Amino acid sequence: MRKFLVLTLTALAALVGSVQADTPRPGLLDSGDYAGGPLGSALQPARVIPGNGDVYKVGKWPTYTAELAAGPGRDTVLGHCSMCHSVTYITMQPPLPAATWDAEVHKMIKTFGAPIDEATAKDIIAYLQAHYTPQTRKQ
Ligand code: HEC
Known part of the structure; x- marks a missing residue:
């Protein structure tokens, strides 16, 4: 009985396998071996090995804001929106519609x-709407 079951399962697996191999997979336009090419050969710069007496120059940390x-409301925005x-x-x-600024501030909250x-949120929204909508934005 057990042998029969194993044989049946093996036959079934072979059948399913052959059907799968012949049936093109929906959505698969091209199949093939995608290995090779430049994969695995990304070039890296050589490691810098520090030497005695090396001089390093460190620039300013970019802190552009x-x-x-x-x-009116600018200080409130600076105080609350840069936490x-x-x-x-x-x-x-991009310049956002007035309603979007309202939603944006409430999303932050x-x-x-x-x-x-x-x-405070009201003041902030009023400021943003006064300066950053398609109608009001100048810079
Ligand atoms: C409690 C922290 C916090 C505060 C305070 C805060 N934000 Fe944000 N803000 C976030 C986070 C988190 C994101 C998403 C960051 C990301 O995706 O890189 C974000 C993203 C944004 C974005 C990008 C668009 C978006 O929706 O992701 C805008 C615009 C923005 N905040 C405006 C504001 C304004 C205006 C205020 C003041 C009312 C404010 N934020 C206060 C946490 C905060």
């Missing part, structure tokens, strides 16, 4: 846990 547009990231996150957005009360 965008200037926010002048206007986790720089305010460059504001200026690097609800999703990322920015400790900003609703009254």
Whole structure:
């Protein structure tokens, strides 16, 4: 009985295998061996081995932070919106519709846990809408 079962399973596996091999897989346009080519041969610069008396020059750490547009609410934004990231996150957005700035500030509060009360959020949104929408953005 056991032998019969093993034989049956082996035959079944062979059958499934041959059907699979002949049936093109849906969505597969081209098949082949993708090994070889430049894979595994990315060039790396040679390691610098420090020597005695070497002199190193270290440049300034880049700390660019965008200037926010002048206007009421700017300090509130600087104070509350640079806790986790720089305010460059504001200026690097494309001009966003007023409603999107509202959603953005609430996302910072609800999703990322920015400790900003609703009254302050209102001031921040008003500032962003006054300077960073398609209608109001100047720089
Ligand atoms: C509690 C931390 C925190 C505070 C405070 C905060 N943010 Fe963010 N902000 C984040 C995180 C986290 C991301 C996502 C970062 C990423 O994806 O690289 C983000 C991303 C952004 C982005 C990029 C677009 C996006 O939705 O990912 C903008 C614009 C932005 N913040 C604006 C603001 C403004 C305006 C304020 C002030 C109201 C603010 N943030 C305050 C955490 C914060």
